[in-house]
Amino acid sequence: MKIGIVGASGYGGLELIRLLHQHPEVEQIDLFTSSEEGSMFSAKYPHTLTLYDRALKGINEDSLSSCNVVFASTPAGVTSELLPPLISEERRLIDLSGDFRLKDPAVYKHWYKKEPAPIEVIEQATYGLTEWNRDAIRQACLLANPGCYPTAVLLSLLPLIKERLIDPTQLVIDAKSGVSGAGNTPSQMTHFSETNENLSIYKIHAHQHIPEIEQAIEQFANASIAVTFTTHLVPMTRGIMTTSYAPVYEGITEEDLLNCLQETYQSSPFVRVMQDATKFCTKQVYGSNFCDIHVKLDRRTNRATIISVIDNVVKGAAGQAIQNMNIQMELDETTGLTHVPLFI
Amino acid sequence: MKIGIVGASGYGGLELIRLLHQHPEVEQIDLFTSSEEGSMFSAKYPHTLTLYDRALKGINEDSLSSCNVVFASTPAGVTSELLPPLISEERRLIDLSGDFRLKDPAVYKHWYKKEPAPIEVIEQATYGLTEWNRDAIRQACLLANPGCYPTAVLLSLLPLIKERLIDPTQLVIDAKSGVSGAGNTPSQMTHFSETNENLSIYKIHAHQHIPEIEQAIEQFANASIAVTFTTHLVPMTRGIMTTSYAPVYEGITEEDLLNCLQETYQSSPFVRVMQDATKFCTKQVYGSNFCDIHVKLDRRTNRATIISVIDNVVKGAAGQAIQNMNIQMELDETTGLTHVPLFI
Amino acid sequence: MKIGIVGASGYGGLELIRLLHQHPEVEQIDLFTSSEEGSMFSAKYPHTLTLYDRALKGINEDSLSSCNVVFASTPAGVTSELLPPLISEERRLIDLSGDFRLKDPAVYKHWYKKEPAPIEVIEQATYGLTEWNRDAIRQACLLANPGCYPTAVLLSLLPLIKERLIDPTQLVIDAKSGVSGAGNTPSQMTHFSETNENLSIYKIHAHQHIPEIEQAIEQFANASIAVTFTTHLVPMTRGIMTTSYAPVYEGITEEDLLNCLQETYQSSPFVRVMQDATKFCTKQVYGSNFCDIHVKLDRRTNRATIISVIDNVVKGAAGQAIQNMNIQMELDETTGLTHVPLFI
Amino acid sequence: MKIGIVGASGYGGLELIRLLHQHPEVEQIDLFTSSEEGSMFSAKYPHTLTLYDRALKGINEDSLSSCNVVFASTPAGVTSELLPPLISEERRLIDLSGDFRLKDPAVYKHWYKKEPAPIEVIEQATYGLTEWNRDAIRQACLLANPGCYPTAVLLSLLPLIKERLIDPTQLVIDAKSGVSGAGNTPSQMTHFSETNENLSIYKIHAHQHIPEIEQAIEQFANASIAVTFTTHLVPMTRGIMTTSYAPVYEGITEEDLLNCLQETYQSSPFVRVMQDATKFCTKQVYGSNFCDIHVKLDRRTNRATIISVIDNVVKGAAGQAIQNMNIQMELDETTGLTHVPLFI
Structure with missing residues (x-):
């Protein structure tokens, strides 16, 4: 080639x-x-x-x-x-x-x-x-x-929305990225002395990846929704973590959520659904093409927390x-x- | 003394x-x-x-x-x-x-x-x-x-819950902390080679600060709720940012939210409510006793995003x-x- | 004022x-x-x-x-x-x-x-x-x-050169600085993704602080020498460490070196000479006006290693x-x- | 296999x-x-x-x-x-x-x-x-x-010592390493909050790699010397840089030094001798098996500065x-x- x-x-x-x-x-x-x-x-x-x-x-x-x-x-x-x-x-x-x-x-x-x-x-x-x-x-x-954010978001949410396990109308996505996502052109936002030992929030409700996420949810999971999506800049070079929150539908258990994800990706070598995750972090996919997903149901609030990590440049x-x-x-x-x- | x-x-x-x-x-x-x-x-x-x-x-x-x-x-x-x-x-x-x-x-x-x-x-x-x-x-x-997390969470949310501007029943709190919050005893979680250039999520729905937050919301804002609260470990030493999400009640504007916060804290020298925040980050309070707060209303979803930063050890x-x-x-x-x- | x-x-x-x-x-x-x-x-x-x-x-x-x-x-x-x-x-x-x-x-x-x-x-x-x-x-x-480098270098070396304890003609100074020394204008050299998790050497033998160091050694220690001086960029915001090497004159002991430094600075509250230094680092002066100095004599080579740390912006x-x-x-x-x- | x-x-x-x-x-x-x-x-x-x-x-x-x-x-x-x-x-x-x-x-x-x-x-x-x-x-x-340090030191110095271009009796080696060299057992020295945004010096003249370096210089370059060697801990996970200083013998030019290194390694695919190095850093070998070497002669002092970078775990x-x-x-x-x- x-x-x-x-x-x-x-x-x-x-x-x-x-x-x-x-x-x-x-x-x-x-x-x-x-x-x-x-x-x-x-x-x-x-x-x-x-x-x-x-x-x-x-x-x-x-x-x-x-x-x-x-x-x-x-x-x-x-x-x-x-x-x-x-x-x-x-x-x-x-x-x-x-x-x-x-x-x-x-x-x-x-x-x-x-x-x-x-x-x-x-x-x-x-x-x-x-x-x-x-x-x-x-x-x-x-x-x-x-886009980098949509990849992490969609791989972790599409199965759960498509199978009607979580209610996407209350979906909140809190996304965090390393600095390499900003590219190689120096700016105040990527200036080491102001980025190191610092965590920022940026483009609140205004990131251009929002319509991409919504369009793909419609295309692949058949749900037409508006998402709340914010992005944070983490003092590291590579890595994205998205933490998403949505209520589960009546009767849905944590096992249902895990099973749905695992079945969806059983023939997808790059998506790993982690059952146990005492340690769940961006470095577990560093430099690789993996997307790792974890989900936990908060029984007190009946809300699911769905976490996804990728290397943003891979x-x-x-x-x-x-x-x-x-x-x-x-x-x-x-x-x-x-x-x-x-x-x- | x-x-x-x-x-x-x-x-x-x-x-x-x-x-x-x-x-x-x-x-x-x-x-x-x-x-x-x-x-x-x-x-x-x-x-x-x-x-x-x-x-x-x-x-x-x-x-x-x-x-x-x-x-x-x-x-x-x-x-x-x-x-x-x-x-x-x-x-x-x-x-x-x-x-x-x-x-x-x-x-x-x-x-x-x-x-x-x-x-x-x-x-x-x-x-x-x-x-x-x-x-x-x-x-x-x-x-x-x-506690460190409750301080950041409560200062930013109490006024809005107390004044009935946001609906606390759908409250989601995504919290991020620097590593000094883990104290001075070395562990795998604070081991530099595994913490640097890495973002982790930990104690999902299980952090001991959850009941403290709920108790204070009841005590000071008169609302009895269960919150969804997750915590992330950011590769930096000092700093906490909490990003909270809740729907606003009918007719509430971004200005209402800002005004409520500003009025609440007008005689509180350490709480600064930021109207504009193109750059909003943990380092703006580094080493100081400030708690800085910013809020943005997502008109597409009618959900408010409320952000708070403190130096966790100050x-x-x-x-x-x-x-x-x-x-x-x-x-x-x-x-x-x-x-x-x-x-x- | x-x-x-x-x-x-x-x-x-x-x-x-x-x-x-x-x-x-x-x-x-x-x-x-x-x-x-x-x-x-x-x-x-x-x-x-x-x-x-x-x-x-x-x-x-x-x-x-x-x-x-x-x-x-x-x-x-x-x-x-x-x-x-x-x-x-x-x-x-x-x-x-x-x-x-x-x-x-x-x-x-x-x-x-x-x-x-x-x-x-x-x-x-x-x-x-x-x-x-x-x-x-x-x-x-x-x-x-x-300048920032000369301050760290001179405070640690002037007493030893002036009192003729080390031979300045063979003086080698290896200097390391955090990134804030480069100021607040973004550039490729200070671009987070290329500076984080990275150590660089720059301006080898060419830093403008070299003549300042030599002039001050002449002025205050009465020695006219040319120094070998290199500078490294460390992935941190604040801090300078200079590690200097020179042979001691015949019969000089480590105690002589320490005593000379301690006597010189006994009335200088911001210069601390550390006798023991199992842990000697830039953070011990972070945000403060201290210059901490440590010295060790290598008995195998009869060469002294003199280390100095300051906060470069303080x-x-x-x-x-x-x-x-x-x-x-x-x-x-x-x-x-x-x-x-x-x-x- | x-x-x-x-x-x-x-x-x-x-x-x-x-x-x-x-x-x-x-x-x-x-x-x-x-x-x-x-x-x-x-x-x-x-x-x-x-x-x-x-x-x-x-x-x-x-x-x-x-x-x-x-x-x-x-x-x-x-x-x-x-x-x-x-x-x-x-x-x-x-x-x-x-x-x-x-x-x-x-x-x-x-x-x-x-x-x-x-x-x-x-x-x-x-x-x-x-x-x-x-x-x-x-x-x-x-x-x-x-060992990690000896690899970086020896690859850069052996040719110049063996060919009698630099005087090894005055050799000073200033070594810097990322934290992964300390292994995976947590300790105060590798505790994130005390290592991040910090540069330390450790084992001054006492590192166990000193005799390894001296033995190899004797074995491969036929010179029996004692080296001054110090080690620094840099707030990054991977990477070693060694900066070595030695006088050149009479008449030796920078070109001689470069030529010697280039000839030595012309059939060694993992050793790259860099002629120009406005940017010379540990990340240029990150995750790879390369050892990159650069040398500069300080004409004012007739001393050569020889720099070597490797990924310490590769x-x-x-x-x-x-x-x-x-x-x-x-x-x-x-x-x-x-x-x-x-x-x-």
Whole structure:
């Protein structure tokens, strides 16, 4: 396989390179950039010395056309113009930005404050939440890879909502992320002296992943709801934990919740439902493509607490993208992704 | 004033020393210990060299009796035996443990898994949530200083529940704490290699601060509810953030919520209600006795998100204890506590 | 006293505010800025809400002239133009930048890559290494406050070089700093995701503090040497440790080294020489004006290892500046600086 | 290949499992323990769920004998008794502890404060510094895998000492390590609240890796010296940086130093000599088996600063052990070790 990565110098691109470098079916990886054409990748990222001593290529249709798979890992608003001309049955386009995820252009415009992609292109895009959409993903020429928060939220909640075990109308989602989710551009929010030894809350009720979560709950669990969703910045580089709260329906037990999750994911190697969790943390999936889920029913309030952890740059971005590519290429979906987490 | 600190070598005791050292009305501080009598405090904690080059004293009634104020900062289960004999109108006992907070011994036993203090002593104890109980605190011989989580939760929620602006029956509290809350005894949970670059959830629905929160909501806001409360361990030393979620009652606006909070605390110098909060974080109160509160109404779901931050070892422990002592000693309640937070 | 702070929105300025807020002799603090005139300080730094709800003033001679003491905490190259017109016997100017530290303009130009201050102004400037220059500091109208690294290095080495106990010609200084030393402007070097869980080396043999160290060794210890000095960036916000290595002269023992240090600083309340140091770390001075020093002689190699720790924004910047102001104002030098370190 | 790991629940064992799990030639991995026989490994380390859901085996000669390769990752003093009976030409024993590294039992006893292994066993042990001892490693039945600090120090210094470019008699080594080097047993030194936001120095001139470094310099570079070596604890989990200082001999240039290093390692895929290093840090090798080296000559003092970074649990322990196993098994030495570092 010949792979192209657009936006290779961002953290999404960097992680695609890390993971694809060990992928047994990948022959060649070309890196494309709009701003740093000709510069050596290993000069920008010295940790890739001897591994990627090659120059970044400028973005043009010809060179991108020669790739079997193109991953785009650019800021929102870029791929809505860049990718449409490349759509073809001979090529898989996997977009890690939010440009093709939302089906309603008005919703995109409202939450992203940017111009949406053309509606006819949006309609061609397939949402790449692997465990819930494998058949469509297999066929898709244009794949909208899910956001990091939605991945953690949806994998843990969809089964329980779909099977009508929890009441989604009272759903509250408290999400926490490491700082790498903010990308590689320095800002006050990611300035070490103000981020270290500090916990912040940001974009309260205003995160652009909210409509993505709601759309997917409608699509996969057939429930039309508005969620309360807040996001916190944790002083660590990698990792997302989402803690979700919802009342259970009458008569539902903790065992029902666990069983539902376990049955849903019994053929999904990357989703692990943990029965016991005296210790449940983001590091148990660090550097890996796992999504670990735990659930506990509070018998005093009849409310369930559902917890989900992922590595935001792996399962929340590059890892899930490669998992999707594996499905598209008729490979085992774990190919090249069998990393043991770096617990320490 | 002559001060005694029991349990001086724990983090609560250490912070009492840090703060009392700069208190203008404190003449002498004696440190008491059950296990390290005679050893130099500055040998155990070299950062106090030249500041506290004195030996720890053994705990006995005589030496404790000569103190005007005794702070006890010991693990749960210790002061229920230690303090009762010292109760006297001539002395103020301020207990930082959970031993005298819960009025119902059966509840204590259930959540703490320990024997409760004698019921007649519990009845004499006053709950030291400063901003809500100043008159009783002024008179109290035995003060039960609030827990760290309850302080952050109650200061932010009591006004809104009391004034019937939010519906407490659907209250969900997602709490996050730095690691110093676990004290100074090493364990796997506080082992750097497993805590750093990691976010954990612990004691789901099982934290002993739950009954304390519920009891205080009943006492001060006249609402009898069961709360859903979870706790997370954040890779930082100091700081607590609680993010609480509840529906607002019909017709309530964000302005109503803010006004209610601001009016409640207009004469409380340590509670700051923040109208705008693009940046709202634990470090804005680091090392200080402030509790900062912010609230946002999600118009899409009609649910309010109420956020509160404190320094867990200051306002959540030693600082509030000294604030209470100030009230008891008829001093301005800010005496010795006017620290500017260490934002960086 | 009426205080003016120029460059108040940087970390040096921020720490001056934190410390001066508790200074018993300070009546008023005015904050000056070149770029943010009129904006509220507490809007930029919400942690100062209710403490500094006042607008930043534009820099002009008139308003600065009404101050008894002016602290300047601006980037290198600013005060060489700003301060000279303000020099007067009625006012104390304390500059925290490097603009007036180096006596030789050519040396400044070489290491700072900027135009030096006028030579006649440089000649009027006094180097503010408190413990070594009190008499000159007391008289000085223009004070060049030392750099953070030089403070830690010089306090620990000057006694041993001056008393001819170690051979400075083989001196190697390995310095480590927290990230706050880089100031409040975001950059790749201070970007959390690339700084956290990472240790870097930077400006190898090229740090602008090298000539400052060498000049002070010549001035105070009468030795003319070139030092090997490297600097490392440690994933923490505050703190500097310098580990220095030099052979001892024939017959010198570890006790000689310790005695020399202890005698030198017996009347210096902020310098603590630690005899035993099983645990010697930056946090033992966190948030305080202490400089702690430890020394060990390696009998196998006859080389001494001399270690020094400071809080870079306190003793390495704002704290030492206030200590100097105290001396100039004929106050006890510890006034307003008696903080117990935040060990945790 | 059938692999046995003794001491699997420590961090060395954990990292062996992480790396061997992806090794293409490994068929089976058995985990052995002296204290937790029968317990499920994935219960202790939930991050290995679905990867290692198997019970720990008790240590006995029979089960260990059936392994082709036995890795021992136990505290010092354990393998000196455990391994000798297993020595055989049919089996490779790779010991990650310090028990077989030092050739002189008296030296071991002095620095480790423990009884040494029998002298006749020590004599059979081969020192596993891969890049310097490949031929002996290929033959070795009992391999003493190097310590973490010695690996970083020796790889960077041996070429320069051997080729007589730097003067080793004045060698000073300032070493810094992340906290995982202290293992998985909680202690005050690794207690998060006292380690986070803190930099410590420890075991000044007293680290047991000193004699290992000196012995290897004698063995491989033919120089008999005593080094000054100090160790610092950095608030991060993984990573070692060693900064070494030595005068260069007359006429030696920076280019000479770089050339010497580059020539030495031109056929060593895991050692990267960096010519330019504006950014040189531990994270550039995070999670990988690389050792990156940089050198700069200070023309003012004629002293070279030589910097080396490794991941202490990979190249400093488990990774180098597997690299050695590859050589012994006649595999390419990079087999199973081609990880791209996790720079973020």
